[in-house]
Amino acid sequence: MPHTPSADEPSLDEQIAAYQREYQDLDPQVEKIVSALGRLNRRMNVAYGRQTSTLGISNAEWEVLKALVLSGAPYQLGPGDLAKRLGLTPAAMTHRIDRMVGEGLVTRERDENNRVRVIIELTDDGRQKWLEAMQLAAVFEEDLLQDLSTGERSVLGEVLTRLLRRVEHAQPDAGGRLTDLD
Known part of the structure; x- marks a missing residue:
C-alpha cells in the first residue's frame, strides 16, 4: 500500500x-x-x-458507552468510576454525562440504597448507538487489517499486547489524562 x-x-x-x-x-x-x-x-x-x-454521537460519548457496556449488565457505574476509567476529571465527566442524559443515551439517578451515590445507566437508545458504532468499527477494522494473514494478525496482537503491558506496568496511572500533564 x-x-x-x-x-x-x-x-x-x-x-x-x-x-x-x-x-x-x-x-x-x-x-x-x-x-x-x-x-x-x-x-x-x-x-x-x-x-x-x-450516528450523532462523538468519540467521547462512544467511550462512555463502551465503559458502561464493559461494566456488564445492568450497565451502571458511578460518575467517579466512569471518570477514572476514562482518565477524566470529575468536572469533565459531569459535562459529558449532562450531554448524554440530554441525548437520551444514559440516565442519571440517585442510588435508592445510598442517596448520596449517583448511578449512570446505559439506556436502550445508548446501547443501540453503541452497537451501531461497533458495527461500523468492525467494518473499518477488518478493512484496516485486510492485508494481514491470520498468523500475522495473531503475532501483531501478541506483540502489541506485550508493549501495552510494559507501558501499563511502567506507567500504571497513565490510563487517561494526568493532572501533571494538563
Missing part, C-alpha cells in the same frame, strides 16, 4: 532522517515503530470520529 503523507506531514522515513540528523544516537528501527503506532492511533481516532458522527 503506497504511503501518501499530507503536505503538512513528512513520511516516516523523512521524519526519522530529520531526527537522526539532529540526534545521532536515535535507533531508527525503534523510532519507526513508535512513530508508526502514534500516527496509526491518531488516524484511527479520526476515522472512528467520522463514523460516530454519522
Whole structure:
C-alpha cells in the first residue's frame, strides 16, 4: 500500500532522517515503530470520529458507552468510576454525562440504597448507538487489517499486547489524562 503523507506531514522515513540528523544516537528501527503506532492511533481516532458522527454521537460519548457496556449488565457505574476509567476529571465527566442524559443515551439517578451515590445507566437508545458504532468499527477494522494473514494478525496482537503491558506496568496511572500533564 503506497504511503501518501499530507503536505503538512513528512513520511516516516523523512521524519526519522530529520531526527537522526539532529540526534545521532536515535535507533531508527525503534523510532519507526513508535512513530508508526502514534500516527496509526491518531488516524484511527479520526476515522472512528467520522463514523460516530454519522450516528450523532462523538468519540467521547462512544467511550462512555463502551465503559458502561464493559461494566456488564445492568450497565451502571458511578460518575467517579466512569471518570477514572476514562482518565477524566470529575468536572469533565459531569459535562459529558449532562450531554448524554440530554441525548437520551444514559440516565442519571440517585442510588435508592445510598442517596448520596449517583448511578449512570446505559439506556436502550445508548446501547443501540453503541452497537451501531461497533458495527461500523468492525467494518473499518477488518478493512484496516485486510492485508494481514491470520498468523500475522495473531503475532501483531501478541506483540502489541506485550508493549501495552510494559507501558501499563511502567506507567500504571497513565490510563487517561494526568493532572501533571494538563
